[in-house]
Amino acid sequence: MTLPNEDGVAAWLRYGELPASVRTAANSAAVDTIVVLGDHNGKSPVTVAGQELTDGFRNILGRTVTIVNNLSAASGTTIIIGTLSDYKATGQAVNNDASPFLSHEDGYWLDTTSDKHLVLGSNERAVLYGAFDYLSRLAQGTFSAFTFGSRPSAPIRWINQWDNMDGSIERGYGGKSLFFTDGRIVDNLERVRQYARLMASIGLNGIVINNVNANASLLGEDNLNNGVRRIADIMRPYGVRTGLALNFDAPRTLGGLETSDPLDAGVVKFWEDVTKRVYAAVPDLIGYTIKANSEGQPGPLSYGRTLAEGANMLAKPLEPYGGLVLYRAFVYDHHLSEADPKNDRANAAVDFFTHLDEQFAENVVVQIKFGPIDFQVREPPSPLLARLKKTRAAIEFMVAQEYMGQQSHAVYLAPEWQEILAFDMRVNGQQSLVRDILTTDKGPFTWSTTGYTAVVNVGNDSTWLGHHLAMANLYAYGRLAWRPSDDAKDILEDWIRLTFGVDPTVVSAISSLLMDSWPAYEGHSGNLGVQTLCDILYTHYGPSPASQDGNGWGQWTRADSQGIGMDRSVATGTGNAGQYHPEVATVWEDISKTPDNLLLWFHHVPYTHVLKSGKTVIQHFYDAHYEGAATVQTFPQRWASLKGKVDDARFEHIAFKLAYQAGHAIVWRDSVCRFYQTMSGIEDDQKRVNNHKWRIPLAAPSPNVVLVGYEPVAVRLPEAASDGKAVQTTGETGSVKTTLDVEDGTYDLAVNYFDTLVGRAKYELLLNDKSVGKWEGNLQDRLGHDFSEYLDGHSATRIYFRGVVLKKGDVLTIVGRAGGKEKAPLDYISVLPEGEVD
């Protein structure tokens, strides 16, 4: 049977039909009616819960279930859904076990042990959470007679979209904004409604809809009243509340004032007026998020005021409405001088915020990125997470894979988040897991308000994030914000069953692939805590180890010919280790105690330093890069095993992306290894670096490579191509010819070329003048990451032609045709015997 094609819009809420083979009496709830308690206007989450349940039963089990409004109208097996108070009003009492959940904001209780199933919530939104949990079990075929209560770890479970008013998305790789276009709010908000539905199903309750690099025109009358109001209205039935990111300078730029000084009476009045107008449009606004004194954004420090004075000024007008200010701790100087060995961007958050701990208003929450720098492939937890005692804090994650392959690479991020959340910060010498610090009733500080935010870049692509597999990250984020002690792999497997069906071979193949993806990405991108070695001065995508140093951004590695790493010790370095509580600080202060995976984060060592693993740092780099890239080479084959078990549309989409990722992992591996081999002058033990037995570099002078209408050209990042050079056409077309010196047999041919933003070149590969295949340099139309204009590690791409029968003396030709300014650039051809990865 062919599976119907899916475009991904329904994501994990597709309610796929439960195959007859896995249906049992226990997992096929034979429900006849749903009683929706209470008096609802059709826009309540309780009403939505009833609709979701009927849709779910129809799609998952092919069962028609009728909605009624009171118990007496119910017949057969019934689900009773409603808030605790509406349930009590029917004269019923709940089981004692339910109380801890139903007395907690957003908590719910499920009971399916009798023919009256209960889905009860402490509030309306919680009823919907309960219904989604019920449906998740039904859809996964794990339904049975059970009682289950759940309550979220924290009240703040939000998303930050970095959407711009013109419809673009900062660090967006999945299409255009669902919220904005041409300076206003889009007319058709259907996708926003579907987004809210996805959010509710994983317990998320708030969304800040615009970029933290905020455009104050969102606060204009028309945008508020005809735009933001509609957005809030459409999300409200899902229990999702709207928030806005503010631009600190709006008093000047929008209000026409001379200053944005937070202590200026006119400025105070400006924000009071704005807040009144905002609440007139959206009475349940969750509040404001603010990025100030950060990366060129103005802020209180620009006016000689403290960060607390700035935050409190915005918090005051919100107070009567119960709104919050999420004040981002991402305050740092991006013109820091690397010449001073004491300078350290990782120190910034603690330096800027801890001394203000007593000064923030009650409704200010400091929003802290999970690590001290910026969503790198590995970071320790931000020290600020354990340094604010009185001031409430929330953590910030990034579902958008800015430094993690930009959704052109499949990288499952939850294992990284889980490590951060499980880290013990040892406040006052006591166990203080990050996830407990972020819980209202646990941990050292027991803040009344705390929780989770994540930068999410969903766009109007039907896949939401640009890659079906990237949605595992969004799903996992919600699940961890709700219950941060959940296991990343368990969460993933729930997501797979919901997204691709319950076939155990599908579940285990996708689960193992995605569980391998973060270690593999770390392997080929940046090891031992050195950070993701992407081009931080340009697209933040492909490899460019050199870009880390010699600029003010402070993502330094301090690599030179002798050694690498940031000395963050107190004794000899920047003192960052000392920002952690003593028991943690002693580990990170001491090279012999620091775990290998964060060694270079905290210490500067020679390349020959021997790790706990017994390898030298440089050999670890080589090995990890080769192993990481080798793992990614297995992804396409592992995925191919699912042909026919996943619908063709999603199968092909993912196959295409994984094939691209495998090629780009090799680009990563080679660039980083070449760079450090050149810098350190130390050879790889296994002599793999720059020693490619099966490759034919096309720019190297060789009697065996004949260029016609092609010429060598330097690439922007020399380590991104063989010998720092590529070839490209001199005019419209050209060809590259090589005669093969191979044993007769079957080979995979890999061609490495460059696919840039500046055009769409065309290529054809010929064997003895017979076409083997054609392709176009048009990935900018097919992948979402930030594209490069240049020949570099972002644009370097590999394409395979597999199973080609070759004989000694065969002639391979590539004919290139320039498209726009892209002059059909090529790096090398690899002629690979079966099983070779090179």
Ligand code: GCW
């Ligand atoms: O990681 C950096 C990004 C910026 C972003 C900034 C932030 C919104 O490169 O694009 O700006 O972080 O978090 O404010």
